[in-house]
């Protein structure tokens with residue numbers, strides 16, 4: 001089976017100005033050791049305005065923390081006021097860009113077709129998209145979480161190549177678990193993550209499905225990460241609230257170890 005390095009990514013959402021960003025990344029770097037970075041890839045996803053400061057800090061201090069953006073424009077350039085393109089993010093040293101976070105889907109009416117364009121825009125700029133998907137409470141209550149998330153996956157991957165799919169990150173984030181303190185059980189998270197990986201195999205190849213990473217997000221904390229990451233098809237976590245506290249995120253990035 002392919003070796004997949006766990007990814008622990010902190011999505012700061014609309015929190016921290018660039019000065020606070022520097023302080024948080026410095027504290028994180030101070031708490032984490034080389035062995036932690038050997039065990040997991042540790043990423044922060046700050047607001048756009050912080051990326052240049054984070055880049056300067058990471059480059060200057062040769063930190064092993066990687067970083068990315070919370071969104072990426074579907075367009076490369078042009079008259080798209082307020083948008084930030086993949087090439088701009090790549091120039092800032094970003095490794096990752098989120099695409100289709102549920103808060104973008106809900107508050108900015110992003111649908112699978114737009115998320116698909118964003119995924120392709122990220123790949124075109126040599127960024128790794130973290131494709132976010134997940135069901136709401138009504139879908140979960142109806143027991144349709146697998147078919148719902150598989151449809152989101154297929155919609156978002158239209159015209160994505162096997163080579164690209166092999167380096168994709170898919171983040172399964174049940175909407176009912178985001179920011180609620182109600183984390184999915186490891187078994188529930190594995191059910192969907194396993195189905196997502198299986199569908200990647202059907203759409204592309206076993207090889208692509210074996211190297212793509214599938215991570216879980218939704219109320220992940222240092223005291224519940226171990227059970228989640230212990231599942232066969234879960235390769236890490238997308239962390240919101242807990243990523244804003246340096247000690248807690250450092251512990252979480254150590255996969256719950258002290």
Ligand SMILES: O=C[C@H](O)COP(=O)(O)O
Pocket residue numbers: 011101173177178179180181217218219220238239240241242
């Ligand atoms: O992107 C992160 C997710 O929305 C999870 O957020 P949370 O850890 O605050 O529940």
